[in-house]
Amino acid sequence: MDRIEKLKALQATPIDPEKDIALINQYAHKELTPEGVFCFPVNLCDNDVDRDIERFTKAALEKLTTLFVGKSGILDHRWSAEKQVARLYRCEVVEMSEKNSLGEPLIVLRGSAYMLRNEANKPLIEAIEGGIVKEVSVGCRVGKCTCSVCGKDLKLDWRTWTYQCETGHIKGEKYNGKQCVGELKEPQEAYEFSFVAVPAQRGAGVTKGAETLDDAVELFKAGDLSKAKPEDLKAIIQRSQMALAGNDERAERTKILTENQKFLEVKNHDTV
Ligand SMILES: [Zn+2]
Numbered sequence: 001m002d003r004i005e006k007l008k009a010l011q012a013t014p015i016d017p018e019k020d021i022a023l024i025n026q027y028a029h030k031e032l033t034p035e036g037v038f039c040f041p042v043n044l045c046d047n048d049v050d051r052d053i054e055r056f057t058k059a060a061l062e063k064l065t066t067l068f069v070g071k072s073g074i075l076d077h078r079w080s081a082e083k084q085v086a087r088l089y090r091c092e093v094v095e096m097s098e099k100n101s102l103g104e105p106l107i108v109l110r111g112s113a114y115m116l117r118n119e120a121n122k123p124l125i126e127a128i129e130g131g132i133v134k135e136v137s138v139g140c141r142v143g144k145c146t147c148s149v150c151g152k153d154l155k156l157d158w159r160t161w162t163y164q165c166e167t168g169h170i171k172g173e174k175y176n177g178k179q180c181v182g183e184l185k186e187p188q189e190a191y192e193f194s195f196v197a198v199p200a201q202r203g204a205g206v207t208k209g210a211e212t213l214d215d216a217v218e219l220f221k222a223g224d225l226s227k228a229k230p231e232d233l234k235a236i237i238q239r240s241q242m243a244l245a246g247n248d249e250r251a252e253r254t255k256i257l258t259e260n261q262k263f264l265e266v267k268n269h270d271t272v
Contacts, residue, residue: 002258004184005139006050007196008043010128015039015112024089027070035117038125042111042193044068044091044138046129048100052251053172054145054182055100058093061109064140065091067190075124076137076194077144084192086113102181111193124195135196143186149175154182161252213261 017024017034024039025032045064049055055062073086090112100106115121127133145154147165154163154171163171169180225233 001142001145002255003139003141003191005137005258006045007135008138010134010136011041012042014129015041017114020089020112025087027087032242037114038117038121039112039114040128042113042136044109044111046100046108047104048106049102049181052182053179054184058074058107058185060142060185060187061093061107063174063187064109064190065093067140067187068109071190072192073136074192074194077194085124086115088113089133124231132193136193137196138193140187140189141189142184143188145182145184148181148183149178156252156255163252224232
């Protein structure tokens with residue numbers, strides 16, 4: 001399957017670095033002290049049904065713990081520079097006291113990440129502590145997405161833009177009162193997580209030098225687009241198409257786009 005990307009709420013509750021410093025030093029390039037690091041938890045994935053009507057199985061979450069540990073946290077492209085700023089030094093599956101939307105115990109894959117307390121990271125640390133940076137984008141690749149009703153693989157039906165299994169169950173539809181949910185299984189790879197710069201209103205990204213989305217649109221319309229990077233232009237076209245598409249279609253389209261991206265990556269790779 002293609003890469004999947006989920007937005008997760010970031011928890012601002014810091015972790016005491018004193019207890020974890022030995023663990024952190026396994027991943028650090030040089031010996032660090034508790035005073036020199038900032039530690040925070042990140043809920044990377046869980047077994048609750050998300051807005052794509054998908055959820056991870058418990059076995060998948062357990063496998064992901066080993067795939068995510070050691071992975072970096074980066075600033076996404078809307079920040080001034082894309083760079084590694086944090087690292088996951090511990091990942092564990094935690095059973096919470098509350099229930100998920102299916103009435104099962106909520107199981108969370110919790111990561112603990114550290115950042116260096118230096119001048120460059122200071123604004124981000126303050127933004128996390130202050131609850132301004134609220135979301136991270138978490139990516140991984142799973143081997144399978146199966147139908148929760150019958151267990152068969154869910155596949156995209158290009159004619160109807162829906163995910164369907166062989167039996168004919170459609171993701172999101174109800175069968176005997178039970179919703180068909182995509183169960184994400186057999187994780188293959190975990191990617192870096194990224195801090196999302198503008199989480200409040202997705203789709204209303206703020207560009208440097210433009211105060212509002214309207215300003216950004218005006219700048220864009222008046223600007224010399226031949227100077228923009230081709231990948232940026234492609235991203236804008238894709239986002240515009242998504243904005244024009246209905247809500248239901250949007251999730252499906254996102255999947256197709258990532259699939260295309262994956263295909264292109266493979267293709268590029270093949271020609272090298
Ligand atoms: Zn089914």
